[in-house]
Amino acid sequence: MEEELISIKNSAIPLILDAKEEKELEELKLQFLGRNGKLTLALKKITKVPPEKRKEFGMLANEVKEALEEAILNQAKTLKGSVKEKIREKIDVTNPGIKPPLGHLHLVTQAIDEITDIFEKIGFERVRYPEVEWDWYSFEALNFPKNHPARDDWETFFIKEEVHPKYGPMILTPHTSSGQIREMQRRKPPIRMLNIAKTYRRQSDISHVPMFHQFEGLVIDKDIAITHLKGTLDYFVKSFFGENRKSRIRPYHFQFTEPSFEVDVSCGVCNGKGCKVCKSGWLELGGAGMVHPNVLKAGGIDPQEYTGFAFGFGPERCMMMKEGLELDDLRLIYSNKLEFLEQF
Numbered sequence: 001m002e003e004e005l006i007s008i009k010n011s012a013i014p015l016i017l018d019a020k021e022e023k024e025l026e027e028l029k030l031q032f033l034g035r036n037g038k039l040t041l042a043l044k045k046i047t048k049v050p051p052e053k054r055k056e057f058g059m060l061a062n063e064v065k066e067a068l069e070e071a072i073l074n075q076a077k078t079l080k081g082s083v084k085e086k087i088r089e090k091i092d093v094t095n096p097g098i099k100p101p102l103g104h105l106h107l108v109t110q111a112i113d114e115i116t117d118i119f120e121k122i123g124f125e126r127v128r129y130p131e132v133e134w135d136w137y138s139f140e141a142l143n144f145p146k147n148h149p150a151r152d153d154w155e156t157f158f159i160k161e162e163v164h165p166k167y168g169p170m171i172l173t174p175h176t177s178s179g180q181i182r183e184m185q186r187r188k189p190p191i192r193m194l195n196i197a198k199t200y201r202r203q204s205d206i207s208h209v210p211m212f213h214q215f216e217g218l219v220i221d222k223d224i225a226i227t228h229l230k231g232t233l234d235y236f237v238k239s240f241f242g243e244n245r246k247s248r249i250r251p252y253h254f255q256f257t258e259p260s261f262e263v264d265v266s267c268g269v270c271n272g273k274g275c276k277v278c279k280s281g282w283l284e285l286g287g288a289g290m291v292h293p294n295v296l297k298a299g300g301i302d303p304q305e306y307t308g309f310a311f312g313f314g315p316e317r318c319m320m321m322k323e324g325l326e327l328d329d330l331r332l333i334y335s336n337k338l339e340f341l342e343q344f
Contacts, residue, residue, distance in 0.1 A: 006064070016068070016075050025079065106341070111322075112196055115240065116194065129195060131172060135151070136166065138156075138173050138177070140168065141298035150174065154202060155174070156201065176214040181299050191219065193216070199211075215315055219232070222306055224306075232311075258290060286312055
């Protein structure tokens, strides 16, 4: 029996030392030390050893097992060292490193940055005013009557705060137009303001979200006319959508402008000829108009001396029209679905 143990040791050690790969070493470990390995099967024969020789047999068996385990461990260290050395030899430190994956700005943020850059080139100053606003700035000073539907709690988010004796209840601003009054209070004409901010309305469905963005343009100076408004709109449309696109204005009604207009952009698919996308050749963009005299008065500006125009659009809508997106659900823009966001 002792001869069998010594034979197992003598045959295993050379094989272990000659192993070239970790996989080969693992197979040798199973061959000799596994559940059905040669040494394991030999140890099971201890019951056949005479009682007086079992102690001597057990000591020899442990020595053989320890020798094999130590040889396997040492060879494993040698193989790992050899692999590391090969890796070092293959590395060329002059090669450029692997760049980690990088994210990008949200598609709405990209649109806002582009819009800002366009208007800054013609002298508009980017400003930012409170998202938590007083009723007076959002409605009263903008010529909204007391019973206007927009001032209802079905349309506007009201804040649980004590009503101000002058400015009324506190609300989440429903439009960036409140910035017009604050800008007029901040400085005297000439004014060229671009206010881009989050706005809030109690609407949530496939075409509305309770929080969205608006950008508000305001120009006030002497002798400002509708022609200045139309020229500014044309400049923005061609800069943002492309040189072949056109803008038009249609009579409409807004409380804080007179006259008021809806602004349309020629369809980028049919170039204004009419197609399945636009029907008439035009796509609605937003609202605009000449600043109402009552709004100028609320901002502390004499309407007999100064005139101005204002416009308000949604960056989300502008972005969707430019990209040609036809979303079944607008809320997808503000979701965390990477398969959608990574496209931009």
